[in-house]
Amino acid sequence: MAFLKAQWAFSEKHAAAHLDEVCGLAKGYDVSPRDLFAYLHLGAMEDGDPEKDGCSVAVISDTKNGPLLAKNRDFGAEHQKLQRVVRHQDPLDKDLWCMFITSLGSPGAYSSGINSHGLAVADTAVGCSKLGVGWLRYFLMTEILWKAASVDEALDLISSVPHVGGGALVLVDKSGKIASVELGNEAIHIERADTGVLTHTNHYFSESLIPFQCKESEEAYFASSVGRLGAMNHFFAQNQSPLAVADVADLMSSHGSRWQSLCCHGDIGDGYTISSAIFSPANAGLQFCAEKPCSGNWAVYNAPDLKAVDAL
Template identity: 25%
Template sequence: MSQTLPLLEVSGSPTERGQAQGETFKELIRDLVTVNFEDMVHGTQGYLTKERVYEIVSTYAGPNRDYAPHLFEEMEGIAEAADVPVEDLLALNGFLELHDYYSDAFMVSGCTSFMVPGDTSGEGALIAQNYDLSSIYAAAAILIKVKNEHAPDALFYTSAGMLGCAGVNNAGIGVVINNLVPSDASGGVLYPFIIRRILESVRIGDAIDAVIAKPRASGMNYVICDENGEIYDLETTAQEYEVICPFDGPMAHSNHYLTDRLKPFERRQWDQRGQSILRWGRATRLLKSCDKRNADALKNMLSDRVNTPVGICRHNEIHNGEACGQTIAGIVLDPPGRKAWFTRGPTGENEWGEYSLN
């Protein structure tokens, strides 16, 4: 596996963009589709059988096609070129939401995000995250740079076969995420579709609407920043949302709800809150104690090993007899500067690549 994340530039119609990804990463996509199903079946002790997954996925097709027909067409292009069923790609794009039908399955791995508000002109504003998942996703980590005819160009991290996970556009809009574990998962819009709609936005108000305007398939925490340094943290369930803003200084988020109104939605049987609370607290402390909060400082924070092997940075070690997940990629975004830094995880072990959309 290369130490750097492969970058693919795509353009043209939605179908052509999808076909370019499907053709370039065909083997990665086919391999990931296979292990994704195996991981869901094993991780849920057989509750999420392939048949059950297809049953749930059938409730995703309509809402996502209605929400973003062009992105659904792009996903169909990926499926066609990679020679996999569209239903399998819906299951891949919805793997986090699918786990919320059986919350015990999503145990130890989880992302940590960082927010650094700049001044009112946007200077100094940064958002960042570690993208932590099962190690099965490591080989499929890629970067896509998309040239749009009727929307801003964008650069984003994703897994091969997925529409997008975190990134920035040349209008100065950036987004990172954290998975949440609500109890109201249902048929609705999947988070990769929402990520791409955010990255098609010119104004941050439109990016916020991309998150909250339609019912979602499940909950996610979306951290959105614009060219003026406006940062909005949107905690969501499938049906509800709350907004947090770092008005009082730097802020962090992990995988539990911070807003009082949404805390009751959190799965009661989810038994990894302690690890999420630790990462949130540790990230907050690192941010508050740092004098110079620039991109290099955030890269160092993303490499933090406190509470290993289930800290901010993961190394696919064993915790209580189970694999605890791996930091698949590190991401630092400077939306006002239209810049991004990405590294293959675990953070601190590989070179960071710097990218510009200027």
């Protein structure tokens, strides 16, 4: 279709390294590069599956363990076997690297990641009814982690390029600066702070972007997005003393009412939580549960060696 052809041409010109990665993955898995490229755009081109797509994210400026980024990845349960923690290193500088949570066959920061500077980023799905040619969100997240060392640098990059539209990002750096970015095609909305907490789920907050939010195919999806957001905001409002990583893990593992459950088990409209990640910019580390976080099976990854060295 015309949109994908235009996107391919745009990526060849402006995101060539990311398109090269897609072509390399396609060759490795013996699939068509164009088909894989199209697959990566499906999340933007479709309204989203209310029974599968989701995600809950939070960035916290200060805890007992320094700044944190937490994400529950809500996706189809069939994706659980595909997800991986991977490390990519700059071949010209061994001190520059990125650690991504991704899926087999998908490029770079397909879900979230952190770089050697201690900048972390994660996304959530938000359906957008007005798409255009620009940076695909997954390419953008990877570009941020390779090109930016701080939240300010990341926001400058995001503000300087056109976007396909759809989705939201949260970011945190080693200094404790935090930001939330809602992505549209013709506009973006940025919220930034030096202290506190920012949260996001799967709907736009900005008055300028709400008119372009896709109508959800089930009312339950929007109810779940609002409910999960409320559960996170209530938790942080009630726990303003310095938190620890374990407290944040407890939040991401929590089961409230149906619409306020952050750890989702596949009920209709609630999605299915296939993993939970807590990034620590202070040491560029990751605490990761590769299944429902209520299982308690957390591992600690100390980059750059990516060895799981401890349990939470």
